[in-house]
Amino acid sequence: MPQPVDVRDRIAPAVVAWFSDAARPLPWRAADVSPWAVLVSEFMLQQTQVARVQPRWEEWMRRWPTxxxxxxxxxxxxxxxxxxxxxxxxxxxxxxxATEIVERHGGRVPRDLDALLALQGIGPYTARAIAAFAFGDRHPVVDTNTRRVIARAVDGRAEAGPPATARDLAAMDRLLPDEREAAHRFNAGAMELGATVCAARAPRCDACPIAELCAWRNAGYPAYDGPKRARQARFEGSDREARGLVMRELRATHRPVPRDVLAGLLADDARLARALDGLVADGLAVATADGFALPEA
DNA sequence: CTCCTGCGCC
DNA sequence: GGCGCTGGAG
Structure with a gap:
């Protein structure tokens, strides 16, 4: 059962208060980082955990500060x-x-949501994350963690179910404080809560700042009855693994890698062929007379 | 095994 | 709305 409005309105203040103590000191959250630094962190964090991103982000910022x-x-x-x-x-x-930012925006990361959405690789989540976290503007920022927090706290369900961008944004917007800074902190705090406390597998409700407000907990933790998420296919032996192996080889050198060298990485030549086709189609590899190489353009 | 601050494309 | 995409950690 969804929460009544008066209960719902208590969620954001409680999360914001909790976040002021519980926020992990991530470098891209520092007050003096540039919008570009935030943008780079958001790209890296798409489907990739904080611990793995941090060292790469530090390197990128040193090497490419703009x-x-x-x-x-x-x-x-x-x-x-x-x-x-x-x-x-x-x-x-x-x-x-980065190229588009230089060409269209004079080298400065745009603040406008539509301008951000028009950039390559920036979708509904990343555009709002940049606008909110780099510029402090009030937008609903909804990632997988926030979706789960809302599903549980507001909707009383164990899992969020398949993403539905418009509906997810509207749900977050209803919780979002009017004031800019509070909205900013709630966006960040809801994600942090989902990442560190309201975890998918093992939620730590004893450490949760909104446990008493949570519709899922108050309903006795009903099991999820929605559509089952598809099983992730086995990685060993997959085309994904093959792509990864090829890319690792291409990254390791500045010269084209002959196809027979790549064939030595994989027993299955059909798998190599599919991987190469896919990588070329994605622009991650180019075929040359001497083999395959990373794209220069 | 499952999960992870999604995106572009069909 | 569904699918493919990487790799590591828990």
Missing amino acids: PAALAAEPASEAVRAWDRLGYPRRALWLHRA
Whole structure:
């Protein structure tokens, strides 16, 4: 059962108060970081945990402190420096976004939501995260953690179910304080709560600042009855693994890698062929006379 | 095994 | 709305 409005209105203040003590001191949350630094962190954090992102982010900020600095280098360097963060298309997108920022916005990260959404690799989540966290503007920021917190605290369900962007944004907007700074802190605090306390597997309700307000807890933790999320396919032996192996090889050198060298990485030649096709289609690899290489453009 | 600050494209 | 995309940690 959903919460009555008066209970719902107590959620944000409680989360904001909790967050002022509980916030992890992540470097991209420091007061003096640039919007570009926030943007880079948001790209890296798409589907990737904080602990893995932090060292890569530090390196990137030292090497490319502005969009212009990154745009001045070939995309191959971005892919190389992405290292093993996973989903290497994000490195390509980030490089492209830097170029677009230089071309369209004079090298400054735009503040306007539609301008942000028009950049490569920036979708509904990342655009609002940048507007909210880098510029302090009031927008609902909804990631997988926030969706789970809302599902539990407001809707009384154990899981959020499949994403529905418009509905998710509206749900967060209803909880969001009017005042900018409070909205900013609630956006960040709700994500933090989902990441550190209201965890998917093992929620720590004893440490939760809104436990007494939580519809799911107050209903006795009913089991999730919605659509089951699809099982993630096995990674060993998958095409994903093959892509990763090829990319690791391409990143390790500045010269084209002959196809037979790549074939030595994989017993299954059909799998290699699919991986190469996919990587070329994604722009992550280019075929040359001497083999495959990272893209320079 | 499941989960992770999503996105672009079909 | 559904699918594919990486890799590591718990």
